[in-house]
Amino acid sequence: MIQAVRGTKDILPNNSHVWQFIENKCREVTTQFAYSETRTPIFEKTEVFKRSIGDETDIVNKEMYTFEDKGGESLTLRPEGTAAIVRAAVQNALLSQGNLLRTWYFGSFFRYERPQKGRLREFHQFGCECIGSPNPEADAEIIMLATRLLKSIGIIDFKLMINTLGDEEVRGKYREILINYLHEHQSELSEDSQRRMEGNPLRVLDSKDERDKQVIENAPQILDSLNETSKQHFETVLTMLDSAGIKYVITPRLVRGLDYYCHTVFEFQSDALGSQDSLGGGGRYNGLFEALGGKPAPSVGFAMGVERLILILDALDKVKELKSSVDCYIIYSDPKYLAYACRATSILREAGLSAICDLHRRSFKSQFKEANKYNARYAVIIGDEEIEKKQVTIKNMTESTQVVIEIENLANWASNS
């Protein structure tokens, strides 16, 4: 037996309806916010991700599926969505027509990681980007959209963690303060954090190591280093969330793993997941367009892990088994009536109903059982009498009533039922 590649999963006929449910909600909610869809290629030049996500990040360092094509070009299976959207927006000059772009995406992404529950090598994300506005109301809109989506698919029990990283000036200043502090406590830190201290000190704040937590507890907070602009930006976002009735927890330790974030960063968490408790997250990225060769376009966005949404729906038992049903199940008493059954089936479909018949040449009784399994509204019965009189018997499966009609009138019946 050939197995699927490690960390990949089939979406099978018996649970594809859950995916469709979520996809439909994504369309619904994005429509409410007037976001339109972007579909970018599944792979990009490696450069796209290196320049955007950041060379120092784990994603770029060790998790990308990078390969050379036959022309010797380095390509990478996309590990996240934002970089490609920005590349596409720059390439197609999407901002030259106006100064704002609201867009969303849904698709597969790839990271070479140790698979775990809620963490796959091919996984799916739904994400939104609000491109072109430097203002806090854009941050608020994105968070409202994400919140709306979670609620609409039935996830209410989540936590929204929010923080600000400030602008460039703030980040630079805070970075120094933090490095100094960490240096003073170097001996108390975990090996990992000691290593990360120089390259990416902010990530130390995110550590789960008990030793680190002690140090982090008393570390200087970025909130205390904010300049007036950054402070106002953050406060406006919070005020807007308040007025929209969205609850949040200010989490000074929240940093996030991609280098391109500034100002507002946020993350949705759920207790229903294991150690992969992050449902999704995002933040503002003001410098990304320039990093990818475009004109400045301050933006904000988020992404949700679809597999994780599904895990929560499972855990909450919220997955409505949208029992698929068929309008008509055609039942014939003998295989010699197959052509007649085929004609009836065809007429019903032509009239816009869904209609199927048995392909196993099963017994009459078994065909009824099969009709039940398909949750058929009507059984369309064909036997000796019906053939002889050019009729069909139609049985209402829920009320157990039946009528006999001429096959000539079947289309007519179908359009009225």
Added chain:
RNA sequence: GCGAAGUUAGUUCAGUAGGUAGAGCACUAGUUUGUGGCACUAGGGGUCGCGGGUUCGAGCCCCGCACUUCGCCCCA
């Protein structure tokens, strides 16, 4: 990349003094020879993850590999 636990029928799981496999549900058919859902009866299904080894004999013991899960790491 590191540590730990798992893998037996479609599925959920049983299965010790090592003697080549079992249950529930699901599936198929009958009881009811043109009328379903319930019930009863019967039946089909398994190279016991893969490959080696020990043994007269391995689902069970040993080794390797693959995959899954739980931590770490990281993130969605």
